[in-house]
Amino acid sequence: MSNRALLEVIALDAEDAVAAQAGGADRLELVTDMAADGLTPPRETFAAIRAAVDIPLRVMLRLADGFAAGDVDALTENARALRAEGAEEFVLGFLNPDGTPDLKTVEALVAELDGCRWTFHRAIDRAADRDGLRKALADLPGLDTYLTAGAADGVDAGLPMLLAEAARRGEPGYEARILVGGGLGLHHLPRLRAAGVDAFHIGGAARPEGWSAPVNPAAVAEWREALS
Numbered sequence: 001m002s003n004r005a006l007l008e009v010i011a012l013d014a015e016d017a018v019a020a021q022a023g024g025a026d027r028l029e030l031v032t033d034m035a036a037d038g039l040t041p042p043r044e045t046f047a048a049i050r051a052a053v054d055i056p057l058r059v060m061l062r063l064a065d066g067f068a069a070g071d072v073d074a075l076t077e078n079a080r081a082l083r084a085e086g087a088e089e090f091v092l093g094f095l096n097p098d099g100t101p102d103l104k105t106v107e108a109l110v111a112e113l114d115g116c117r118w119t120f121h122r123a124i125d126r127a128a129d130r131d132g133l134r135k136a137l138a139d140l141p142g143l144d145t146y147l148t149a150g151a152a153d154g155v156d157a158g159l160p161m162l163l164a165e166a167a168r169r170g171e172p173g174y175e176a177r178i179l180v181g182g183g184l185g186l187h188h189l190p191r192l193r194a195a196g197v198d199a200f201h202i203g204g205a206a207r208p209e210g211w212s213a214p215v216n217p218a219a220v221a222e223w224r225e226a227l228s
Helices: 014-023 043-053 073-085 103-115 123-126 130-137 157-167 186-194 217-227
Strands: 005-012 027-030 057-060 088-093 117-120 143-148 179-180 200-201
Touching: 005 014, 005 217, 014 027, 014 217, 027 043, 043 057, 043 073, 073 103, 088 103, 103 117, 103 130, 123 130, 123 143, 143 157, 157 179, 157 217, 179 217, 186 217, 200 217
Parallel strands: 005 027, 005 200, 027 057, 057 088, 088 117, 117 143, 143 179, 179 200
Antiparallel strands: none
């Protein structure tokens, strides 16, 4: 049986997408404005990327930096427009000011997605109670992944949490796949893989020259080789 893990790469445009696929990415997370840590891309950008590559795309639903939802009507309209353009997978995650999950917003978006698969992103790393958040979201349709570094400060700080959560796989609230990202380095992979983690997310690591440069297919290929 193959030991190959999933590699997801952040793409900002069609050039990024083509380079990431060429390097061996299995899936793309589509965002715009990394200065705000990744916002919803324009519908036209999604369409251009969808036309350029044939690997799965997960599209960010987020209007502003931080983890407050903001204009929920605008979020649901964006989701509706992207679905009309052909988007089938999404990324989202919102918290209330007290660090609890913003279930009202998440449930409104999930209803709009109508069964589409989605990732709850790194808002989990800012949650007041990670276990409580997981259990609160556990029964929402389409949730199949948590993008997490294990801690707000990144994988270096969050590795013990990631290993502990991986050990709880299959328990209530822990059925969704762990997708590790946020300060992830190649040196983290042996311990995570040994714990059974099989999905990894990179952004800056795919761009050795920085976010002003496009995805480098050779950098993606290095990760693909390490995860094969």
